[in-house]
Amino acid sequence: xxxxxxxxxxxxxxxxxxxxxxxxxxxxxxxxxxxxxxxxxxxxxxxxxxxxxxxxxxxxxxxxxxxxxxxxxxxxxxxxxxxxxxxxxxxxxxxxxxxxxxxxxxxxxxxxxxxxxxxxxxxxxxxxxxxxxxxxxxxxxxxxxxxxxxxxxxxxxxxxxxxxxxxxxxxxxxxxxxxxxxxxxxxxxxxxxxxxxxxxxxxxxxxxxxxxxxxxxxxxxxxxxxxxxxxxxxxxxxxxxxxxxxxxxxxxxxxxxxxxxxxxxxxxxxxxxxxxxxxxxxxxxxxxxxxxxxxxxxxxxxxxxxxxxxxxxxxxxx
Numbered sequence: 001x002x003x004x005x006x007x008x009x010x011x012x013x014x015x016x017x018x019x020x021x022x023x024x025x026x027x028x029x030x031x032x033x034x035x036x037x038x039x040x041x042x043x044x045x046x047x048x049x050x051x052x053x054x055x056x057x058x059x060x061x062x063x064x065x066x067x068x069x070x071x072x073x074x075x076x077x078x079x080x081x082x083x084x085x086x087x088x089x090x091x092x093x094x095x096x097x098x099x100x101x102x103x104x105x106x107x108x109x110x111x112x113x114x115x116x117x118x119x120x121x122x123x124x125x126x127x128x129x130x131x132x133x134x135x136x137x138x139x140x141x142x143x144x145x146x147x148x149x150x151x152x153x154x155x156x157x158x159x160x161x162x163x164x165x166x167x168x169x170x171x172x173x174x175x176x177x178x179x180x181x182x183x184x185x186x187x188x189x190x191x192x193x194x195x196x197x198x199x200x201x202x203x204x205x206x207x208x209x210x211x212x213x214x215x216x217x218x219x220x221x222x223x224x225x226x227x228x229x230x231x232x233x234x235x236x237x238x239x240x241x242x243x244x245x246x247x248x249x250x251x252x253x254x255x256x257x258x259x260x261x262x263x264x265x266x267x268x269x270x271x272x273x274x275x276x277x278x279x280x281x282x283x284x285x286x287x288x289x290x291x292x293x294x295x296x297x298x299x300x301x302x303x304x305x306x307x308x309x310x311x312x313x314x315x316x317x318x
Contacts, residue, residue: 006066007031007304008233009249015040016049022056034068054089073101096130103139108150136160137167148201157198161208175211204232213238223248256302262295264313
């Protein structure tokens with residue numbers, strides 16, 4: 001099945017400049033935590049933020065979480081120091097580097113090569129540290145296929161809505177919400193374009209943040225739209241959004257149970273004991289190979305979320 005990887009239903013942003021928040025994040029139920037050196041950190045605070053992040057990665061308890069650091073984008077003077085200091089300082093305790101505002105494949109390839117050089121120098125496993133590529137402008141979206149294919153390290157393609165809205169002169173100040181004057185979802189094409197590139201190259205697709213952090217109901221509604229398309233998760237900016245994200249990007253219990261039931265039934269009916277059948281009725285539903293593929297998607301999401309099935313398949317007695 002495409003895009004099986006680390007669970008990323010909830011991806012919590014944590015400013016690297018806040019020692020307090022770096023400590024608190026370790027105890028929150030987010031699937032992924034990314035320690036930020038970019039937008040959440042003022043220019044004068046970036047050097048100290050690097051040190052804070054290295055210490056947090058090395059000394060903190062991040063058990064069960066994917067550990068990511070978002071560096072600054074390659075149009076700034078900070079990126080190379082971000083990568084070198086963080087990976088040299090805490091590479092053994094780091095899962096991925098997130099590169100924001102990616103505009104072309106060459107930027108991902110630069111990060112890949114830099115990581116390889118550091119890993120070889122330090123004696124770390126070459127290629128273990130992944131890359132998350134954030135799409136935040138028109139150039140990145142136009143080049144998203146090449147970006148997704150730029151390196152085997154790429155694990156996720158992420159939508160960055162705020163910068164993207166600014167880059168295309170979108171007439172709205174509310175990030176991620178529908179626009180009343182537009183008769184549809186203005187983000188649908190962008191999300192689908194990212195999703196197609198991600199799935200074509202077997203990567204995960206992650207939706208960006210919703211900035212009205214106290215309106216969890218609105219967050220949930222926005223998240224449901226990308227989850228319905230097939231996105232694997234969404235950024236969360238506040239602990240109050242974590243449970244909603246984990247719920248929305250997990251299958252409903254009934255859907256998970258049904259998916260597992262389809263897989264078991266199909267395995268039975270296609271076997272010698274089951275009659276070597278390719279298409280059969282499961283209750284009132286016909287299932288076949290296509291049904292199996294669809295069920296694999298839902299089952300994988302449920303297993304990654306740690307769900308437990310509440311029903312089982314019993315082969316019919318002769």
